[in-house]
Amino acid sequence: MRVTAQDLEFGYRRGRRVLDGLSWTVEPGVTGLIGPNGSGKTTLLSLLVTLLPVGDGRLLVGDHDLSTHRGRSGARRALGFVPQRFSLAGELTVADTVAYAAWAHGVGRRECGTAARRALDLVDLTSLSGHRTRTLSGGQRQRVGIAAALAHDPRFLVLDEPTAGLDPGQRLRVREVVARLGRDRTVLVATHLIEDVAHVCSRVGVLAGGRIEFHGTFAQLKRLIAGGSGGSPHGSGFERAYDRLIARIGERA
Template identity: 45%
Template sequence: MNDTVVVDDVSKSFGRSRALSGLSFTARKGVTGLLGPNGAGKTTLMRLLATVLAADSGRVRLLGWNPVYDRLEIRRRLGYLPQEPAYQRGFTVFEFVDYVAILKEMVDRRARHDEVRRVIGEVGLADVSGKKIRTLSGGMRRRVGIAQALLGDPELVLLDEPTAGLDPEQRLRFRALISRIGENRTVLLSTHQTEDVAALCERAVVLKDGRCVFAGTPEELRGVARGRVWQSPRRAGVLSWRTGEGDFRNIGSPPADATLVPPTVEDGYLLLLDGDKVEAAV
């Protein structure tokens, strides 16, 4: 299967602050999750892939195009939900999505309005298309953001923290929506939530300090912690917390008599972020 996103040895700085440092990874059709703590470079990467920013060095290919020379061609095939969308809160849902459609060069009014109604329906907001955005819940506003990102049936969709701040029911609805979106296009989903990656993504990329420290399947990410997670009645690992049952879940180098437990995607992710501490304790 051909890679639709290629990031090769990319670096990006803002003054003296290095946001991306020799970052490399690829993505293809389906949903790829971008995991990383605050400051890891996820939003900078998403803005770079959205052609809002340019890399200082390295190579980027999006849908076979070079964003340095072919930015307009890429933008015509791209849908982007930024972390903090600039909604026109006085607009209705329909008016806002229609406004974005005009910016996307949809000049035929009838065809444009048909497309606006299509994407609003796809995200389940047809019943509130006439309501002002300022009256909507946070989850509904996020869906408005996804609707505008789907205008024109883009080949590449970038979603920066789309489930941030949502309650569990809203998060489940978004998972179903994002899963459906990713069936026939490339979706990059930036998130802090390892459970979103485990539930949605065919591939996962973990960023740390502007670098890629892991790229693979969620099962492979889970495997990073295999044999290194155990339960005990006391705190014992480099990473350790008390569970609801009263025991401690420990991650690190287990003692010989440890009761090992199956690792999760979150265990693998935490081990990647704090692996230097774990290795130092061996």
């Protein structure tokens, strides 16, 4: 499923314009979205998952035009969303949690159990299906959240900071899940962690000044901003070069 923004603009009342003529196409596979705080990532994600109305410009999730009520309704059936912070009912089992998510997204009651088992298999949590969610580790909770978002089998999955706060081993497991999901879905990962982009994203977009200022592979981004900076692309040299790129973009805005 392709996701397309064309000349997208958005501003809050009595505030500055957050998105300023943003145009971007997200293709199937895993795409990363990075940018500094205040760049508009949260606003863009909120528009994509229909939490905010589309004003000026166009935003399409597949063939669903999010500027229309019919388009937003259709998009909700086609997308799954895992916010950065979410809660789980500690008394529910993992399987019941995901089955409930399936039902909430319109899956028939008789099919919810099958949908939950399929989603848990996708995130490697079948063995924990009978456990109470309160007993899970942080990484396991994150994968339950992803399973819940997958319960209705969406073609477009949006993940907001999916590895934030996890230890290295947990981050690795979540990245493995995300990479696997991108084989037959469109997955958008908003993150501050360059390692996430480097390891799981086939493409990356840099959002700054309300626009996508770069779209390409991580290798292309590395060549653009780390050339001559020295050091590893995962180390401080790369991060300083990235900061300089963002500063240059800000000066042009």
